Amino acid sequence: MAEAKIPKATAKRLPIYYRYLNILFNAGKQRVSSTELSEAVQVDSATIRRDFSYFGALGKRGYGYDVENLLNFFKKTLNQDHLTNVALIGVGNLGHALLNYNFRQTNSVRISAAFDINEAIANTIQSGVPVYPMAEMKEQLQIQQVDVAILTVPIEDAQIVADELVDAGVKGIMNFTPIRVSVPATVRVQNVDLANELQTLIYFLDHYGSETTNN
Ligand code: ATP
Structure with a gap:
């Protein structure tokens, strides 16, 4: 499973990413760049890109990351879709x-x-x-x-x-x-x-x- 390969430090940052992406999603934003994310969650953008690479190639150059896709991925990984x-x-x-x-x-x-x-x-x-x-x-x-x-x-x-x-x-x-x-x-x-x-x-x-x- 891909999940097993996610390093612990990356896994710890997941809830932080998740919370911020939720805010973006609720505000109607469709995409976000790693620089933007970096400023909001106080994690340097190189780390964000590396973290996200563990989740598969979800980001596109010049486009950034698709907020809804990322959110759905995090929901599953964090089991947040299960109330x-x-x-x-x-x-x-x-x-x-x-x-x-x-x-x-x-x-x-x-x-x-x-x-x-x-x-x-x-x-x-x-x-x-x-x-x-x-x-x-x-x-x-x-x-x-x-x-x-x-x-x-x-x-x-x-x-x-x-x-x-x-x-x-x-x-x-x-x-x-x-x-x-x-x-x-x-x-x-x-x-x-x-x-x-x-x-x-x-x-x-x-x-x-x-x-x-x-x-
Ligand atoms: P707390 O200890 O939470 O500060 P309290 O001092 O306001 O509470 P307690 O007497 O400790 O009140 O009771 C807590 C709540 O438990 C009350 O609302 C009481 O009606 C309720 N309660 C008491 N006995 C039972 C019981 N057997 N089953 C369900 N609820 C009960």
């Missing part, structure tokens, strides 16, 4: 913040449905995302083919909700609660304990701060 819908359970303070954030930096992931036990928030739309009652979770996750869920419920409900997610067929849980939930080996859990991360940072600053931050 992953994610669910969020527990629309409290943190849940709200994540709904509002909604991973806008990437075009490939978005929170498409949220769930909450609180009847005052269920059946409303929050930051553009529909919030369903918990009773509809299993059905909605299956209809929407959601495999990944973000868990932002209170600690005491984390395990119960994790069990419900497993029962609904979810394959991955991003756990923002400070407890470790138990799940079958077929389900993957990624723990994000913000308080813990912050305390770790403060601990390192207190103990090694001046030695490590100066270099």
